[in-house]
Each structure stands twice: as C-alpha cells, then as structure tokens.
Amino acid sequence: MSTTLVIGNKNYSSWSLRPWLLLRQAGVAFEEVRLPLDTPEFQARIGDWSPTGRVPVLHDHGQVVWDSLAICEYANERWLRGSGWPGDPGRRALARSVACEMHSGFPALRAQLPMNCRREPRERHWDQAAQRDIDRVQSLWSELRGQAGGGDFLFGRFGIADAMFAPVCVRFRGYGVPLAGAAADYVEAIYALPAMSEWLMAGRAESERVAHDEA
Template structure:
C-alpha cells in the first residue's frame, strides 16, 4: 500500500480538496483517501489529528504532513519529478505558476457568489458584477493560454497543476450555467470529460443521494 494518504472534505463542496486529489488520480499515483465530513462535530473532533492547520486538504507521506493545496501540488511535482506536473519549458512554467497563484489567492467574487456544489444545477443564474469580473478574467486566462500553447489543456497536450487549480472553476461554471465563449466551453468539455473528473463526480453524487 502507498505511504501517501490524502485527507479531503466532502467531494460535493470541497474545491480545495479536488485540486491535489485530481492530480494524484490523473497521474496514476497510488494513495489512500481519507474523507472527512465538513461542518460536522465529527470533523472538529478529528481534524487536528490530521492537519496542523485545522483544514483540508492535507497530504501525509509517512510521518510528513503537507497542507494547503498548492504546497501539496509542489511537493508532488518534486517527489514525482518523472511526471510532468508543470510544463517543461521555463517560460511556460513561469506562466503556469503565475496563473495558478492567481487562482489560489484571488477571485473572491467568484468564490463568494458561485460556491462549489459539484452536482447541483442552477438555471437562469445571473452573476453579480464582482463575480462576472472574475469570470471574465478567468476566460481571458484560459483563452490566452489555449491560443498560445495549442490546447486542449492550458499548456498544451498535457494536464498540469494549472489545470488542476482551475478544475473546481470548471465545476462551478457547469453548476451555475455560466455563459462562456466557444473556446472556454471547449476547455470545460476537456476537463469534465477526464476520467478522474468523472470519478470525483460519482463520489459527489453518492454524498448527496
């Protein structure tokens, strides 16, 4: 059995957990999944056992704990250096890190108004101005990257950490029926058709069934 253990929250709502989970799954890295139910007394009782930050996700590699989705992703990129977690080209890699950091620390309008509900579906949703500004910026990022690197992923033919960080956004855009350009809609299809994405979706459906 793998020494890697990933502690995650509910698949239907934990966008932060989805990022390292889909990286591990997509790249075929064995790991044990430890799911915790967010916003419950049970979670409050056990989280300190797993995470020094009191939050998910957190990756355990033997006795080592790595928390925060970006910290975990960078650790995986270093540990499994034979896999292309980041683009090989230095310039593309710098761009990928920049848009990943922007996603990691920004887009508060999107987060506040389009909360993750993986299997939920909204009709006729009209994003408020602050959310629409974030949607427009994300589309700008996607379209620039796909145009520059040829797609179907943000940095060419290979899925990367950058794609993993925008995967929860893909789910949000689907949930809220966000109107997108044809290029951005194509990217939505690319990510949502990934086998790992569908496995996560199946898990989310089981949670709410």
C-alpha cells in the first residue's frame, strides 16, 4: 500500500491516536506500522520513517508528513475534501484555534495524566496546575457543544478538533476525572466511535509497558 501511518503504542501514544482516529473514522485506507516506544526496536527503525525520530509520521506516495496536526491537515486536503473543519469561516477559525490550543497547551495535564488505555481510576493525584488544565478543557467542551447546533461533537460532526481532544477523553476516564453535563456527554460520544473502540481494544491488548506512563 502506498499510504503508511507510523505510530507508537496504542496504549500510550496520544499523538499517534489523533491522526489514526481521523483517518480510520473517515474510512481512509492505510497501512499501519507500529513501533513500540522506548524500545531498541523503536530506535533501530524510526530513522527509516521519520526525519524527527518521533511518531506519528505519514508516508503517502512519496510525501512524508510528520506531526499529528500536520497529518490531520494533510488528510483534510487529500481525502476529506475539507470536511475535517467546519464549513463556516468563523467556525473554522475557532476550530483551528481549539485544535492548536490542544496541540501546544495543557502541559500539566499531559505530564501528570499521561494517556494509558489500560488504566483504571484510582485516587486523585494531580495538582492545582493540572486541575486548571482540566477545568479549561471541560469549560471549552461545554462552550463549544452549546454552540454546535446539533450533532454529538465539538462542532456538530466529528472532525479534526475532536481527533485532537480524543486522548484527553482517555485521560479523563482513566484517572477518574469527575465529568458532568456536556463534558460527560462528549466523552461518551468519542468512546462510541467505532474507530475509537478499535484503538482502545488494541491498546489494552498490548503487552509492552512504558514505566513513566504507568506511575
């Protein structure tokens, strides 16, 4: 196959989940290459695929695209006919702002609640910085869902903004973050996606363990 998406562990790799979910949910055909993180295999093979030494990276008929958001943008133009973003220019600008905020923000949330599909909720352990990130995410979800005017996702139909936030849904469930109202409904909608179910099942079945994501 001429289109290949190289990803890390499905259990841990939040950056890999984002473009994978968008492509799979849209029905785009691609070959998947999984390189287990923090392993000799990863170090030996990643240089053949990625100029940055990181995942994810997309190879499509000789075109190489790295970074989750860049891959989503490429997919939007290559296969989705622009449907990854809202059609209205104002809503599209808002969706891009939201996706970029997720892409570059929420450092405490990322550090203290790493994605782990196998994790079962235990006692709260995050600090106030992470709680501020959590509060911001839930406030944003509630605001966007209130403006969506139909559909189950941030801008109505599933799109790039939702793919960017999907790993946060896994984090919130895995760490037992209290959810209510629109935020709780949104997590349910993400988990109900067939492609999301496929990813989660595969992630939970993996045997590799990354120590710092299991603490």
